[in-house]
Amino acid sequence: MKKQKPFLNGLIIILLFSIVIVSIVLYLQRTPADDPSRQGSETPSGQTEDGDSNEEINTNVEHELPMWHLDGPFELPIIGAAGYTSVTQPLFEEPEADAKVLQELKPGTPFEIKGESGKYWSIESESFKGWIEHRFAFINLPDVVPSILYNHTNSYASRFQTSYMDIPELTGEPLNPMVDYNKRLEKEEYVMPILYQTAKKVFHAQQLALQNGDTLVIYETFRPRELQLLVNESMEKLAEENEEVAEGITGEPWSITWFINMNVSNHQRGLSLDVSLAEVEELTDQTIGDFKALGVKEFKEYTMHTPIHELSDESAVFNRPIASADREGWKKLEINPEMTQPALKLQDYMVEAGFNPLASEWWHFNDVDALEDLGKDAGNGKFFIRETINSVPRWKEISPAQ
Numbered sequence: 001m002k003k004q005k006p007f008l009n010g011l012i013i014i015l016l017f018s019i020v021i022v023s024i025v026l027y028l029q030r031t032p033a034d035d036p037s038r039q040g041s042e043t044p045s046g047q048t049e050d051g052d053s054n055e056e057i058n059t060n061v062e063h064e065l066p067m068w069h070l071d072g073p074f075e076l077p078i079i080g081a082a083g084y085t086s087v088t089q090p091l092f093e094e095p096e097a098d099a100k101v102l103q104e105l106k107p108g109t110p111f112e113i114k115g116e117s118g119k120y121w122s123i124e125s126e127s128f129k130g131w132i133e134h135r136f137a138f139i140n141l142p143d144v145v146p147s148i149l150y151n152h153t154n155s156y157a158s159r160f161q162t163s164y165m166d167i168p169e170l171t172g173e174p175l176n177p178m179v180d181y182n183k184r185l186e187k188e189e190y191v192m193p194i195l196y197q198t199a200k201k202v203f204h205a206q207q208l209a210l211q212n213g214d215t216l217v218i219y220e221t222f223r224p225r226e227l228q229l230l231v232n233e234s235m236e237k238l239a240e241e242n243e244e245v246a247e248g249i250t251g252e253p254w255s256i257t258w259f260i261n262m263n264v265s266n267h268q269r270g271l272s273l274d275v276s277l278a279e280v281e282e283l284t285d286q287t288i289g290d291f292k293a294l295g296v297k298e299f300k301e302y303t304m305h306t307p308i309h310e311l312s313d314e315s316a317v318f319n320r321p322i323a324s325a326d327r328e329g330w331k332k333l334e335i336n337p338e339m340t341q342p343a344l345k346l347q348d349y350m351v352e353a354g355f356n357p358l359a360s361e362w363w364h365f366n367d368v369d370a371l372e373d374l375g376k377d378a379g380n381g382k383f384f385i386r387e388t389i390n391s392v393p394r395w396k397e398i399s400p401a402q
Contacts, residue, residue: 074144081143082388086379091130095120108383138193152190163248205353223267225381248312258360259311268381271370289392302342
């Protein structure tokens with residue numbers, strides 16, 4: 001037994017030494033996320049102190065859900081939102097101009113936005129998957145700015161009037177149903193397509209309004225060309241039969257085109273909107289997928305100097321017309337003395353967000369930047385939009401820029 005003691009002592013020493021070596025190796029192999037001493041060393045840009053990207057580590061961090069979306073251009077991430085083509089667009093295999101073209105998408109094609117890379121969106125539907133240039137694409141506003149109030153009256157009872165008179169076969173009619181079950185919002189909601197670049201300005205205007213206890217009330221964004229022509233023809237016919245109507249839309253210095261454009265309008269291009277304003281009486285929050293967003297629970301719409309879509313000189317903003325693309329000239333014009341304070345406040349919000357007012361309609365605003373950007377390549381609205389293809393937003397699918 002005495003001869004075995006040195007052997008046992010040696011075996012114990014070897015085992016203890018092995019345990020120490022294994023512990024050191026395990027310590028060195030620990031990830032920064034496991035190491036308490038490295039907590040808080042991440043910089044605001046998502047990089048560690050040595051400058052290496054920490055994106056992979058961030059994806060493993062557990063968040064308390066639902067969470068507020070603070071890193072993108074909207075209240076909710078664009079991933080999962082509904083989108084639409086506004087012109088014929090090539091669907092690329094990769095987000096590159098010289099990438100393989102998989103197919104051509106017709107104007108008005110609906111899809112779901114799956115990601116963004118530079119000037120491209122990754123999109124898909126049941127029949128295709130690929131990349132398009134988002135410069136020409138619409139995004140569905142309720143999917144990304146749910147705090148706005150949406151009321152597409154042309155879906156159920158048009159409010160178009162002229163000189164406060166009903167327009168036969170238009171007023172009170174469902175002229176263009178644009179409502180669908182919105183899977184993302186889990187409710188029936190109006191479809192409000194608008195150019196992606198213009199949507200960012202709308203969100204800016206809504207932020208300004210909310211900061212002052214108000215909210216936007218959007219009545220229309222995209223309007224199909226067919227409806228534009230229908231309204232024009234009906235008004236012209238009524239004006240031929242009624243002198244008061246004729247005077248309201250053609251009396252100097254106005255003409256009918258200031259109230260309903262006979263050519264392609266900015267509604268067809270997707271870079272204008274008809275909008276009113278409401279006072280927020282109760283603000284709450286809502287949960288959409290893994291995210292929180294503001295919601296207007298109680299409100300009171302302001303009284304303007306005419307009802308929305310009153311197509312006559314009664315609705316004018318200025319004392320005379322001026323080109324809608326004139327960025328500065330309108331500022332020198334005389335304001336219609338009948339303009340109410342809420343109408344002026346709405347104009348302030350929209351102008352500060354980057355829109356131009358339309359001289360003849362207090363509710364209509366144009367995105368001149370988008371107009372100049374697209375030029376002759378802008379859409380003509382010869383299509384209808386009826387559906388939304390979208391999904392609820394999940395935080396694990398979202399990159400910081402989206």
